[in-house]
Amino acid sequence: MSPANLATMALLASLSCHIFFKRYEPTNVPLIVSLLVVPPLVLVFFPREGPLDLAGSLLRSYASYYGGLLLSILTYRVSPVHPLAKYPGPRVCKISKLWLVFISSRGKLHLYVKGLHDKYGPVVRIGPNELSITDVSLLPSVLGANGMPKGPLWEGRRISGKRGAGSKAAARGNLIGSRDSKLHAEARKAWNNAFIPAAIKGYEPMLIHRVVQLIEALNAHKERIVDLSQWLSFFSFDFMGDISFGGGFELMRDGDKDGLWHKMERGIYLPALTQQIPWCIGFLPYFPMVGQEMKALGKFAFDQATRRLQEGSIHNDLFYHLMDTKRVDAEPYPFPLVVSNSVLAIIAGSDTSATVLANTFFFLLSHPESYKRLQLEIDEAFPAGSKEPTDAAILSSLPYLNAVIKESLRLLPPVATSLQRAPTVGSGSKVLGDGFVIPEGTSVVVPPYTLHHDPRYFSPDPEKYMPDRWLADKDDSKFVVNQDAFIPFSIGPANCAGKNLAMLEIRMVVAYVMQAFEMRFGDGYDKRRWEADLKDYFVMQKGGLPVIITSRNA
16 A cells, blocks of 8 residues: 555545544443554555555554544534534634633633623534523523433543442432433432421521531631631531531531541542543543542542441431432432432532632622621521521521522522533434524533623623612612522522522521621732632632631620
């Protein structure tokens, strides 16, 4: 075979490889490696005239094969024949999701996606086969009861190991990661039982105990600068330890001596990257040092779940409901699945609540008039020295408290970007709204941060902190507040199962702290640092919040 013929055959082989990848989307690592290595190697040894120049032939064959494969893929993705060709977006996103990996690595995906929508409109192509949508009329058919199952993003987050959340048994029934609607509905039953009003009422003594402990800890550090963000993180982690495993976490008492909180924060970084390129997951086991933090988090959850299983608990905690040993119509949930859901409880229950609380206090401290107004409302409902702010019914009825929390959730939702769905595998396509057809193989992202800052749904000044927008009468033309666009806990069958408990936790902490203390930013603190330090790693990660605390009872 002449050099020219070798190059031509390599190019044809690369085109065939692209067609195979596009049609079957293989994830099996040996098969992928074989497709990338074997064809150009075989071509080198085809019959030829004259002696074999092995090195030159290998170089020519592989260069032609990989060059042809890349050219074929890039040309197709930006060509008019691509199914998503009509949707606007930056060319770099159309070519590869690796660009979003880079953006995600900086923690600013929420700002990048918002900028794309500001430039291109309500439907933006943010990947070769991915759209981002901010049209509220389409949300029910994306996220709602008649919407789509979760997309491939969730495959890219399973990196925690064989025993924990990354195991096959866990993946099939994991609440947050299940891409099968029936399996998700089955997994959701246990979570729904864990968060019915009677169950939440049973959690209240644990919550009150931890909130009082937080107040005592902060009071011990009064009159000097404390990192309120860190204390809220410790509180949330301890409380979720009580809820999830019947106790065992004492960060407020002992500090993070075992690095549990930092282990969790470091552990969610890599999945924030791999979720953009789920095909890479199969390669990670070949690199043992990659993802050690997430694997450590999975092992930590496995150990805690094992301890809880052996020791039992005096409370019907979340673990009790997730085990669901009373099921008579099905086999018990496999232990790896319970571990997987325990990881979810730790991250979704502690990291998000701590971030919402810290955001809420940041906005209150940044707006003294709002701070004083809320403090007055709390003082009237719970007079200091005579009534502790523990009554859930009263807390839920305080209009300004709820407006403050909603405005914080609007401006900085704890999950800012990654609500992804995709047509059911084998369905062919999904029709959204009035004739908006999403072909199978296309993912759709709904970014809450972008929705919440959209002037079509929240005005005036959607970038401005204005709790009063939530108190305005529906007929008040001064404000536009589209409740359908307010999705801090998502919507539909995959919404946040623990929303009601989270809201009770947030209300009670805010009320207790506001009743007990006067606070101000630490001297020299630049308020611009708060949002600059926020990182979108699927759930928001926050920086430090230095404040000076003074007891109101002094």
